[in-house]
Amino acid sequence: MPDIGRKTWALPGSNIPLNQNGREPEFTTRDTLWMLNTTGDDATVAITIYYADREPVGPYELELKARRVRKVRFNDLIDPEAIPLETDYGAVVESTVPIVVQQTRMDTRQAENTRTSNLGFPG
Amino acid sequence: MPDIGRKTWALPGSNIPLNQNGREPEFTTRDTLWMLNTTGDDATVAITIYYADREPVGPYELELKARRVRKVRFNDLIDPEAIPLETDYGAVVESTVPIVVQQTRMDTRQAENTRTSNLGFPG
Amino acid sequence: MPDIGRKTWALPGSNIPLNQNGREPEFTTRDTLWMLNTTGDDATVAITIYYADREPVGPYELELKARRVRKVRFNDLIDPEAIPLETDYGAVVESTVPIVVQQTRMDTRQAENTRTSNLGFPG
Amino acid sequence: MPDIGRKTWALPGSNIPLNQNGREPEFTTRDTLWMLNTTGDDATVAITIYYADREPVGPYELELKARRVRKVRFNDLIDPEAIPLETDYGAVVESTVPIVVQQTRMDTRQAENTRTSNLGFPG
Numbered sequence: 266m267p268d269i270g271r272k273t274w275a276l277p278g279s280n281i282p283l284n285q286n287g288r289e290p291e292f293t294t295r296d297t298l299w300m301l302n303t304t305g306d307d308a309t310v311a312i313t314i315y316y317a318d319r320e321p322v323g324p325y326e327l328e329l330k331a332r333r334v335r336k337v338r339f340n341d342l343i344d345p346e347a348i349p350l351e352t353d354y355g356a357v358v359e360s361t362v363p364i365v366v367q368q369t370r371m372d373t374r375q376a377e378n379t380r381t382s383n384l385g386f387p388g
Numbered sequence: 389m390p391d392i393g394r395k396t397w398a399l400p401g402s403n404i405p406l407n408q409n410g411r412e413p414e415f416t417t418r419d420t421l422w423m424l425n426t427t428g429d430d431a432t433v434a435i436t437i438y439y440a441d442r443e444p445v446g447p448y449e450l451e452l453k454a455r456r457v458r459k460v461r462f463n464d465l466i467d468p469e470a471i472p473l474e475t476d477y478g479a480v481v482e483s484t485v486p487i488v489v490q491q492t493r494m495d496t497r498q499a500e501n502t503r504t505s506n507l508g509f510p511g
Numbered sequence: 512m513p514d515i516g517r518k519t520w521a522l523p524g525s526n527i528p529l530n531q532n533g534r535e536p537e538f539t540t541r542d543t544l545w546m547l548n549t550t551g552d553d554a555t556v557a558i559t560i561y562y563a564d565r566e567p568v569g570p571y572e573l574e575l576k577a578r579r580v581r582k583v584r585f586n587d588l589i590d591p592e593a594i595p596l597e598t599d600y601g602a603v604v605e606s607t608v609p610i611v612v613q614q615t616r617m618d619t620r621q622a623e624n625t626r627t628s629n630l631g632f633p634g
Numbered sequence: 635m636p637d638i639g640r641k642t643w644a645l646p647g648s649n650i651p652l653n654q655n656g657r658e659p660e661f662t663t664r665d666t667l668w669m670l671n672t673t674g675d676d677a678t679v680a681i682t683i684y685y686a687d688r689e690p691v692g693p694y695e696l697e698l699k700a701r702r703v704r705k706v707r708f709n710d711l712i713d714p715e716a717i718p719l720e721t722d723y724g725a726v727v728e729s730t731v732p733i734v735v736q737q738t739r740m741d742t743r744q745a746e747n748t749r750t751s752n753l754g755f756p757g
Contacts, residue, residue, distance in 0.1 A: 269396060547647075
């Protein structure tokens with residue numbers, strides 16, 4: 266199996282809304298990061314969060330094991346600090362091995378949820 | 389007509405929800421794989437499914453004929469084993485000829501469906 | 512202004528549903544092709560439609576003028592033949608000058624529409 | 635931190651609908667441009683708007699500071715002129731330093747909003 270992906274990815278546009286409808290956690294409004302590591306080596310992943318009006322915060326460190334997928338809610342990134350709600354942010358994801366990164370957003374501010382999905386931009 | 393595409397594609401983020409609303413199969417919650425083969429040669433396609441907490445499963449083998457498009461629901465991949473519902477997974481698609489791969493998700497857990505679509509990441 | 516884009520694009524996954532809700536034409540279920548020509552030359556665009564179970568059909572020829580955007584509904588492609596409803600298809604777009612191609616789908620089969628959007632795959 | 639991105643991006647398909655539902659500005663129908671500058675230098679960004687039936691308009695100039703994200707609603711671009719509603723347009727984004735560009739659309743013409751998101755095409 267070939268190693269697929271890149272070591273650096275950018276996700277320019279995110280914002281975690283405050284309001285939501287529906288059962289939790291199934292319909293919690295969320296921004297989700299998906300990562301796929303097809304290589305034979307465990308990855309150490311470092312996420313940096315960029316804001317509109319202050320310096321970037323990070324790294325948020327995660328492990329992504331060899332031959333595994335991992336889903337992380339940005340809402341759950343709390344060390345070094347939680348991402349504030351209703352705040353525009355972007356993210357850069359750096360990995361020690363090539364990975365593939367996708368972002369999925371679920372917006373449940375209205376009664377019926379709407380979702381978007383796109384790959385990151387490979388650096 | 390030029391041959392368009394790549395032989396390896398990654399789709400990092402999927403999850404087939406258990407609950408749904410609406411008539412079946414039109415509104416069955418689903419993850420769908422689209423493949424386009426513009427070449428003059430039939431393709432043999434091998435799909436490998438990656439999970440969060442166990443080793444990858446595959447290959448799931450499919451045929452994609454020359455100059456054809458093919459849509460496959462991940463729900464319908466059953467050999468060597470069905471993909472469990474409510475489980476995070478990613479996929480790698482490998483083809484013997486260049487193809488183009490897209491993923492479409494329809495979520496019908498609420499009364500009004502929502503859909504997402506994105507190309508795979510070319511390896 | 513630099514010339515942006517490619518001369519060949521692939522859109523692997525489309526299907527024009529039969530059923531719809533809402534006022535026409537605003538909420539007609541549709542698959543839409545967007546094309547942007549940033550160059551100083553008019554483009555001749557040739558679209559080929561790929562099917563699951565028969566030979567490709569085309570070319571559908573269109574003009575896209577210099578420094579212009581053009582939106583085309585796949586529903587409106589009728590020469591050499593209309594694309595049948597409820598049928599899986601893919602498209603290849605070839606242009607005489609570099610262009611940028613995006614696909615937007617609006618699904619109005621249920622009361623509340625849902626939309627998806629993605630760039631084509633550059634050949 | 636590496637500089638991620640490109641200096642030129644294209645967004646081929648946009649249209650700001652006239653009608654909307656829900657509280658303003660939270661559910662104002664909108665087309666949004668997201669930009670991420672991971673470099674150590676402030677960026678000057680010039681946006682050119684392409685139309686279907688007249689010459690391009692621009693540049694619309696914006697600043698994007700070093701190590702910052704910025705969200706801009708196309709509805710708010712007014713100098714040299716506002717983008718008319720219900721009109722097809724595309725955009726080219728040029729920056730003095732590498733940036734990453736994403737487009738998010740929220741359509742609130744019906745009671746329940748639907749959203750789409752995709753990266754720009756890097757020039």
